[in-house]
Amino acid sequence: MEQARAVAASVVDPELPMLTLHDLGVLREVALDDDGAVVVAITPTYSGCPAMATMRDDLVRTLRDAGFGDARVRVTLDPAWTTDWITPEGRAALTEAGISPPGPAPRREESVTLQLAPTRRSVRCPRCGADDVALTSEFGSTACKAMYRCRACLEPFDHVKEI
């Protein structure tokens, strides 16, 4: 059981391969069902996230290769995924890869309040550490990222949006 958990936790995200599914907070539970099969529960990041099927296949394949032939993946939609579930190790790995990790997610009441001013975040450049950064776009290469530019070292970088 512990071994199955460790194997499942080692599978990496297809879009952010520096993060394991455990680090991303997508892996919610690893359990055995009545027949002794491994059942992994995952929670999608975004409703339209096209990486879900790949995550599921990667989990089943990795578990099978590790000797857990009967692995199944179950999706849990509730509670909804939040960037707060990204582990400290995951945040360090993102920074290391040049991606700025998310700050604390807004509380539900805050997140649905109309915000007509640009989103204010306390973001540091993942390359040089400067906090003098400018938002280039709220929308980046994937649904989960915004684009920033560092005014100190002039590098553009991705920031994982707080949700």
Added chain:
Amino acid sequence: MAEVHTHEADDHDSAYAGLLVNDAHWAFGTDFEDPLAGVDTTVPEGVDAQELAAYCLQLGDDALILSQRLSEWCSRAPDLEEDIALANIALDLLGQARLLLARAAAADPSLVPALPEGSPVPPEDALAFFRSDREFRNVCLVELPNGDFAETICRVLVFSTYRLALFQRLTAHPDAVLRAVAVKGLKELAYHRDFAGRWFLTLARGTEESRRRLEAALAQVWAYRHELGDDQDAEVVLEQVLATSGVAAPGVRPVSTVGGHTEHLSRLLAEMQVVARAHPMGLW
């Protein structure tokens, strides 16, 4: 996808050589499985399965059709950032549509169009690609052509404001699947609305021309607002955007949408459905 043979010498000449050899490396894979796989889709006691399915179909169709419209901006938006933003919003709505159509199909399988025996098309795709225009339950607002950027912004603003208010209430729905879709969708709709709200403000405070076009666009969209129902929470938010922008609520008559759809839906569906309909046994 079939293996493509390339001569070794070609590999240096073509940037695309090798891309088609094995598509397993594509981040998203090629299989589109049941989005509700592993989710308990039992309809709870006290909920009418047919009513629930019809409701999910309506909410799913709204998201699907607006997603299709927004994706028409791909490569055509005023600049790269807005292009990506609109594509991101379209993708979120497509995700909501998939979950909702799959939920509708699970609650009432009789809704799903019949396909040839052995067809690998999943139920939510059968609903999206094999229903005719008259069977779609979306509001007319989402099927209208995109118009200019101002019209697109006004439509996203009004649509996401009403849908957000509705999803806030749906977080208390007795059906656990619909509830979960609502909780998830809330966060997405909140930034769709903020995106559109900020652009609304920018266009209102921009030039005389941007202001003129924004006001004309808002009047167009306003005429369909009644389709989204009476919603105090949504109206308060829209008033706030209008007040901040100094734009008056348009005094337009509601357009009659009795009788279903406009001709624009048929054209949109013709484009969206043509490939799937030509290959009901196709594997994608």
